[in-house]
Amino acid sequence: MRQVTHILNTETNGPGLYEITTPVVNWCQKQHMEEGLLTLFIRHTSASLTIQENADPDVCHDLQDFFARIAPRNGPYRHSAEGPDDMPAHIRSALTQTQLTIPLTNGQLALGTWQGIYVFEHRDHRQRRQLAMHLLGE
């Protein structure tokens, strides 16, 4: 058994879900493993990860709206030094994922038919986000 690591860089430009399924799948395929375990870890606390439906783009917009309602910009927050979008970004990150682990079987990630992997950006301005990827298997 062997392991491979990689840093995937993604640019985001404002709040929303950014699909990264294709670069993740492509990188995995280049490692030529048949069975294994992929871990994605986002190295930030104001952006997060989620697996969601990638068929109807309205799902992503509704998710974005939901998190904006539940953790609004104008909440009763102490932490405001980094702007009005920062504390809700931390809350929305806590409610979703910093890390995802996906089995690999028969050379394919075990994603269901409609599952896409997304970076969920919670901040207003353009950001460069880093994901640590780790694949273990053979």
Added chain:
Amino acid sequence: MRQVTHILNTETNGPGLYEITTPVVNWCQKQHMEEGLLTLFIRHTSASLTIQENADPDVCHDLQDFFARIAPRNGPYRHSAEGPDDMPAHIRSALTQTQLTIPLTNGQLALGTWQGIYVFEHRDHRQRRQLAMHLLGE
């Protein structure tokens, strides 16, 4: 070190938490490993995974009610083509887990005394849900 994969199929019949601790534990024990790492991955975006108390069934009902309040059926959603239960199902999935990873030590999953593993079904009608299981260890 070696790895084993498996698909666990579960039937659900309406919203709620369905405990899968027994089939998961049984499958692990059949692999005869002493130390390792188990990953469960649900291949859907309208059902999810959670680890919760399995002593008092009221906990599961209260959880179900909480998620029905926080992401209600009649929310202001764009995505409605798949029925009024679909968009809240995606939100409730985003708020819980698509994947769980549990260490195995001394031949046992590291679950605490009151921890049970659940499929959290968010849709109204009968569904067949697939979980990809991956166990690594020796």
Added chain:
Amino acid sequence: MRQVTHILNTETNGPGLYEITTPVVNWCQKQHMEEGLLTLFIRHTSASLTIQENADPDVCHDLQDFFARIAPRNGPYRHSAEGPDDMPAHIRSALTQTQLTIPLTNGQLALGTWQGIYVFEHRDHRQRRQLAMHLLGE
């Protein structure tokens, strides 16, 4: 490739976020691995795990307040036998993480600059919390 497991015990004293980055990092370094995968699993359903900003302590207080608002003590819960803090504790656990997995590269956990690992205690009274740790790599 090899694996090591460990139980990390933490004491908490009331609701809030308790940083455990230092003991986790120290334990990993003692295993002398260059590349690998660390899994933390909390063996409870009324305390959870989260990765959050560890620069401004206000972030942790705001997070604590948010979860107290969204899953309040005086909610319409059936489950009350274990006290008014127990059912909200289960909900707050379901909304955050029971498990975190972090890649290790070049002998370091892949945590970003501002990321800290926290036990999120949801119960009122002093508790002893157990985390199962599993490190795999070489």
